[in-house]
Amino acid sequence: MNSIKTHSLGYPRIGAKRELKRATEAYWKGDLTLEELLATGKTIRETNWKKQESAGIGLIPINDFSFYDQMLDMSCLLGNVPARFKWTGGKTDVDTVFTVARGTQGGVSLVEEEKDCQTGKVSTFASEMTKWFDTNYHYIVPEFRSDTTFKLSSDKIFEEFAEAKALGINGKPVLIGPVTYLSLGKIQGTNNPDFDPFSLLDNLVDVYEEIIGKLAAAGAEWIQLDEPIFSTDLSKEQLNALKKSYDRLQAAKGTAKILVTTYFGGVRENLGSYLSLPVDALHFDFVRGAEDVETVLANFPSDKILSVGIVEGRNIWKNNYDRSLEVLQKATAAVGADRLWVAPSCSLLHSPVTLENERKIDEELKSWMAFANEKLQEVVELRQLLDGTGDEKALQANREAIKARATSQRIHNEAVKTRLAGVGDRDFHRASEFTVRQGKQQEKLQLPEFPTTTIGSFPQTKEIRKARAQWKKGAMSDADYDQFLKTETAKCVTFQDDIGIDMPVHGEFERNDMVEYFGENLEGFAFTSNGWVQSFGSRYVKPPIIFGDVSRPSPVTVYWSNYAQSLTNRPMKGMLTGPVTILQWSFVRDDQPRSVTTHQIALAIRDEVVDLEAAGIAAIQIDEPAFREGLPLRKSEWDEYLDWAVKAFRLSASGVKDDTQIHTHMCYSEFNDIINSIADLDADVITIETSRSNMELLNAFVEFKYPNEIGPGVYDIHSPRVPAEDEMVNLMNKAEAVLPRGHLWVNPDCGLKTREWKEVKLSLTNMVKAASKLRSLN
Numbered sequence: 107m108n109s110i111k112t113h114s115l116g117y118p119r120i121g122a123k124r125e126l127k128r129a130t131e132a133y134w135k136g137d138l139t140l141e142e143l144l145a146t147g148k149t150i151r152e153t154n155w156k157k158q159e160s161a162g163i164g165l166i167p168i169n170d171f172s173f174y175d176q177m178l179d180m181s182c183l184l185g186n187v188p189a190r191f192k193w194t195g196g197k198t199d200v201d202t203v204f205t206v207a208r209g210t211q212g213g214v215s216l217v218e219e220e221k222d223c224q225t226g227k228v229s230t231f232a233s234e235m236t237k238w239f240d241t242n243y244h245y246i247v248p249e250f251r252s253d254t255t256f257k258l259s260s261d262k263i264f265e266e267f268a269e270a271k272a273l274g275i276n277g278k279p280v281l282i283g284p285v286t287y288l289s290l291g292k293i294q295g296t297n298n299p300d301f302d303p304f305s306l307l308d309n310l311v312d313v314y315e316e317i318i319g320k321l322a323a324a325g326a327e328w329i330q331l332d333e334p335i336f337s338t339d340l341s342k343e344q345l346n347a348l349k350k351s352y353d354r355l356q357a358a359k360g361t362a363k364i365l366v367t368t369y370f371g372g373v374r375e376n377l378g379s380y381l382s383l384p385v386d387a388l389h390f391d392f393v394r395g396a397e398d399v400e401t402v403l404a405n406f407p408s409d410k411i412l413s414v415g416i417v418e419g420r421n422i423w424k425n426n427y428d429r430s431l432e433v434l435q436k437a438t439a440a441v442g443a444d445r446l447w448v449a450p451s452c453s454l455l456h457s458p459v460t461l462e463n464e465r466k467i468d469e470e471l472k473s474w475m476a477f478a479n480e481k482l483q484e485v486v487e488l489r490q491l492l493d494g495t496g497d498e499k500a501l502q503a504n505r506e507a508i509k510a511r512a513t514s515q516r517i518h519n520e521a522v523k524t525r526l527a528g529v530g531d532r533d534f535h536r537a538s539e540f541t542v543r544q545g546k547q548q549e550k551l552q553l554p555e556f557p558t559t560t561i562g563s564f565p566q567t568k569e570i571r572k573a574r575a576q577w578k579k580g581a582m583s584d585a586d587y588d589q590f591l592k593t594e595t596a597k598c599v600t601f602q603d604d605i606g607i608d609m610p611v612h613g614e615f616e617r618n619d620m621v622e623y624f625g626e627n628l629e630g631f632a633f634t635s636n637g638w639v640q641s642f643g644s645r646y647v648k649p650p651i652i653f654g655d656v657s658r659p660s661p662v663t664v665y666w667s668n669y670a671q672s673l674t675n676r677p678m679k680g681m682l683t684g685p686v687t688i689l690q691w692s693f694v695r696d697d698q699p700r701s702v703t704t705h706q707i708a709l710a711i712r713d714e715v716v717d718l719e720a721a722g723i724a725a726i727q728i729d730e731p732a733f734r735e736g737l738p739l740r741k742s743e744w745d746e747y748l749d750w751a752v753k754a755f756r757l758s759a760s761g762v763k764d765d766t767q768i769h770t771h772m773c774y775s776e777f778n779d780i781i782n783s784i785a786d787l788d789a790d791v792i793t794i795e796t797s798r799s800n801m802e803l804l805n806a807f808v809e810f811k812y813p814n815e816i817g818p819g820v821y822d823i824h825s826p827r828v829p830a831e832d833e834m835v836n837l838m839n840k841a842e843a844v845l846p847r848g849h850l851w852v853n854p855d856c857g858l859k860t861r862e863w864k865e866v867k868l869s870l871t872n873m874v875k876a877a878s879k880l881r882s883l884n
């Protein structure tokens with residue numbers, strides 16, 4: 107009898123000590139040669155393969171490594187490089203990748219060709235990036251035009267396959283599947299309004315055939331094609347394209363075998379199509395798609411291998427062996443040991459590399475956790491326990507860890523549970539409806555028409571980051587750090603007063619990050635020293651870990667808001683991060699619903715809101731930039747999410763009197779399909795990012811007749827460009843044409859932390875001038 111196999115879908119490529127980031131950024135700066143960069147890549151790949159091999163993983167992924175992004179690598183492999191990058195054909199390489207990702211000026215921009223007003227030079231802007239399904243990973247969006255053609259244009263995948271082979275590893279090359287690739291792209295600059303990217307399918311599959319043929323000829327036994335769109339709502343067109351593609355690829359694969367994967371959720375109604383793909387193995391995410399288990403096992407075809415994703419690739423918690431073994435045993439019974447593979451649910455790209463280098467988290471917490479390396483070990487141990495070759499001790503140890511976590515006093519805070527259980531309808535509502543509140547707030551705040559404000563943060567300069575690092579190291583005393591921050595805050599408040607910002611902010615100088623700062627001040631959060639996960643390109647994030655019931659031991663921001671308010675007569679706006687955003691940008695508990703965790707956070711924020719009010723702060727902003735990000739992949743689940751997410755915001759905001767003004771802020775969001783819920787938040791003022799879309803994002807609010815006040819961003823904070831007064835007046839005129847004048851605020855698109863003071867000074871001065879011009883126009 108063949109034994110059960112293990113494999114992994116992908117492994118983090120950033121290096122255990124962020125080697126890839128360091129090398130890439132050094133190369134961009136000119137401090138590292140191309141050869142040195144490539145050598146770093148090679149070392150990381152070799153380390154990763156050997157790591158997986160020695161962990162006992164049977165089939166090891168190849169081409170999951172990338173210097174920037176696997177979708178962009180796919181575009182380069184297919185020769186789909188937008189014309190504006192002036193790629194001349196032939197082979198793409200790592201420089202092609204960086205150019206598309208960063209534009210010819212470097213950095214990240216979202217606009218196509220734009221004239222640089224300072225130099226007059228035409229620079230080529232990067233391709234857009236967007237979130238990879240519902241993860242916090244961002245991929246570079248492929249661009250399609252009616253004249254797009256595909257052609258095999260990179261050696262990367264073949265070279266990496268050969269590289270592994272030279273090390274004695276017959277790896278499993280990984281590709282983004284053709285239909286996921288087409289589905290996630292964007293139509294660019296075509297003058298044919300009926301252009302449908304799926305019309306490119308035939309030519310696209312030609313190139314896939316060629317790639318697969320070459321890999322087979324090179325000796326690849328298995329080839330993995332990722333089609334995570336199977337976990338989303340699919341159109342007829344997508345389903346047809348899937349069938350068509352795989353019919354062709356099956357014929358072209360030669361001696362190789364094809365594994366198709368999906369992950370991040372169940373396949374549900376797509377199951378029939380998925381099961382009938384003419385391929386050799388199918389992977390399922392039985393963690394996020396647990397609803398599929400019974401139907402898959404009952405219907406799994408006898409000619410295929412079943413790959414069971416059972417170790418969650420997207421969190422940091424230990425697997426529950428007993429629960430997983432139950433599923434795996436059923437799977438063995440259904441398909442037999444020789445047709446079963448055990449795997450993580452998805453690529454481990456979304457998990458930090460290893461617990462080994464963790465110094466910050468204590469042993470107890472650590473004993474509940476598993477990062478990528480530990481997850482591989484779990485996959486192997488589960489396989490061994492399943493086929494009877496395992497060590498009972500491993501099972502015992504796992505049971506103990508799971509039990510210790512479930513019963514730990516550090517997780518369970520009865521006061522928090524009781525308080526949440528006692529929350530009632532009244533806690534989700536302000537005392538009066540908006541129009542009443544608006545009147546009272548006007549009376550109290552005495553703001554002019556078109557009041558000016560900012561989104562919260564001011565430049566986080568080198569000096570600030572340095573001081574914080576010194577203080578964290580113990581090299582700067584608490585008193586000195588406090589004095590330093592006070593000086594910065596005072597400068598910021600004075601500046602706003604001088605130029606005449608109507609509702610100033612304190613500047614957020616005391617914060618490293620809008621989520622981490624709150625996490626550090628709340629109970630139930632933990633922080634790693636090395637738990638980095640790739641967000642995009644060389645940007646990695648280190649999400650906080652929410653491990654227990656959340657509470658707020660003492661006020662967090664009142665001190666800074668108070669201090670800032672003492673420096674000005676204008677109403678200081680308090681600045682908080684909302685519960686949904688805190689949840690979205692953290693690793694969350696898997697032992698209770700996300701909604702419960704979010705509502706616990708909401709109560710902690712509510713306490714802060716109430717304390718700010720008591721301290722005399724008349725306006726409080728609760729940022730929710732990640733509100734839209736939380737939407738489930740399946741439309742059918744949106745309502746449920748929106749219901750608890752809106753409630754979370756309202757719970758955090760509703761503890762104050764009518765005359766306290768609640769603001770919220772959201773950036774990079776589309777609002778059309780969720781405008782109902784946005785209005786339901788019932789914030790007195792919402793500020794949004796609109797300048798880059800030329801106020802287009804306002805349409806949703808206009809059509810909906812959004813009842814409350816709104817500050818459509820008048821300038822893009824992602825670029826150092828200083829906006830002219832008239833430009834902002836024009837944008838606001840557009841807004842005023844469609845929304846009540848008395849409801850409009852004037853503010854930038856988002857926080858200013860990444861900008862420099864000299865730009866901020868000029869931009870905000872112009873913005874204030876624009877507001878007074880608007881007031882003078884009728």
Ligand code: GLN
Binds near residue numbers: 614681729772856858
């Ligand atoms: N208040 C935050 C800031 O200004 C908001 C950031 C965000 O929306 N991403 O930095």
Ligand code: ZN
Binds near residue numbers: 772
């Ligand atoms: Zn923002």
